[in-house]
Amino acid sequence: ALAATPTSGDQARGAPPHLIFIPSAGMGHIHPFSRFIAALASQGAVDISVVIALPTVSEAEADHFTALFAAFPAIRRIDFNLLPLDDATLAGTDPFLLRWESLRRSAHLLGPLIAGAAPRASAIVTDITLASQVIPVAKNELRLPCHILFISCATMMSFLAYFPTYVDGANTDHLAGDVDVPGIGHLPVDYPPQVLRDPDNLFTKQFISNGREIAEADGILLNTFDALEPEALAALRDGKVVSGFPPVFAVGPLKSTSTEKEAVHGGASSPIAWLDEQPARSVVYVAFGNRNAAALEQIHEIGAGLEASGCRFLWVVKTTVVDREDTAELNDVLDDGFLGRVHGRGLVIKEWVDQEAVLRHPAVGLYVSHCGWNSVTESAACGVPMLAWPMTLGDQRLVATVIRSAGFGLWLEHWSWDRESSLVRAAEIAEKVKAVMGEEAISARAKEVGREATKAVAPGGSSHRSMQEFLATLK
Ligand code: UDP
Ligand code: UDP
Secondary structure, eight states: OOOOOTTOHHHHTTOOOEEEEEOOSSHHHHHHHHHHHHHHHHHTOSEEEEEEEESOSSHHHHHHHHHHHHHOTTSEEEEEEOOOOOOGGGTTOOHHHHHHHHHHHTGGGHHHHHHTOSSOOOEEEEOGGGHHHHHHIIIIISOOOEEEEESSOHHHHHHHHHHHHHHHHHTOSSOOSOEEETTTEEEOTTSSOGGGGOTTSHHHHHHHHHHHHGGGSSEEEESOOTTTSHHHHHHHHTTSSSTTOOOEEEOOSOOOOHHHHHHSOOSTTOOHHHHHTSOTTOEEEEEOOSSOOOOHHHHHHHHHHHHHHOOEEEEEOOOOSSGGGOOOOHHHHSOTTHHHHTTTTEEEEOSOOOHHHHHHSTTEEEEEEOOOHHHHHHHHHHTOOEEEOOOSSSTHHHHHHHHHHHTSEEEOTTOOOOGGGGOOOHHHHHHHHHHHHTOHHHHHHHHHHHHHHHHHHSTTSHHHHHHHHHHHHTO
């Protein structure tokens, strides 16, 4: 094969390294990529290309990429037309999972696409969902180093890397019991992504196959920092989780970019002006991620709980998985008269908000969250205490363990999202919201975590140094 090598002529002449990014789908996956890309682009030390799979899944993603390329004209865009996914067995699959599968099945087309990139590529950075397909293309076909930019915490990375060893040892093909991850500890069966209990789920198959390949990566970039997850990072680096694990670069918390703000449409729904009028640390921010549609009954309980708490609140309500399909009006999903009753002290919105700007706002005193890792790192960076209400399907309960061990929030393990059987009632929501709002120890710890985050990314800090070390591998 006519393989590009990392020591190609361009670099011998001192040209900057050329990084090719291959992101996946879902805003939770795309945000860390664009944040990392923007951080590199503003330093100007590397040439950057981004592979864009077409068509994009959600409106938010399409807008997001448009804004990224507009803000950084030097970044090259490589369009990647996916093969059609004609597979009746996949009918009804989550649209984002389907997109990952589609990217995976088209991955063999990436070889020629990247081999043709100019200047010659120096390394590839891809998403974990594509690891088992992209790493072999990078290494065997293109002879390029391949790094994974992981979108979750170091604790989740440890679990993911260890999971193949667990299934092999337990002679199973799915999550069948508690898991002891060396260097991390005992994880009860209901902590890891619950979808892994289903051996036939596409996610389970992708997860195991990506986990098997991860040790072949040349480096793992993590959106975390040493002070936030000291044990998990040490376990990975010391080879306790998996021996011979690739170098780990903890470069977080990644900062949001100005392009994200541009991607937020219209100022009409912006909550910032409203927040400006609220007293310091008085507002509970309630949001459950970009694609977690709650059951209507649970939405009603949340509304009643916020009302009963007596606290001011900013609540982002989502009722569909893909934003393009969201046609419901707020009045259709909230109780009759709710908006009138909370007028002035509660703001409810359905549109995309600039979440980092919200969390950074001095009026915000608590974040009730589904525990998406991006959201948690944003809250940590802004020093905002959390009330963790993790989803069970994905990584969110493992993420909640990080909030708990770092001490900047409360996680009530019995709070679930599993529909009617286990609705969390309004009275309990009201009580816990009030309790955490008044908990001095948690808010003091949150402020400290915020200071540690700032220190980590400043020159001389652990994440800053990790970033330099990563860049040095590209030379
Ligand atoms: N986000 C946002 N505005 C919204 C909803 C989400 O800015 O209205 C951002 C949020 O700040 C975070 C990302 O979208 O960076 C969501 O990622 P996360 O990992 O927290 O959860 P996910 O939505 O992927 O489950
Ligand atoms: N994930 C993984 N391997 C895979 C696919 C996903 O480790 O093959 C991780 C992913 O990084 C995330 C978690 O599994 O931490 C759940 O993924 P998903 O994007 O569904 O979660 P969400 O966006 O809902 O947070």
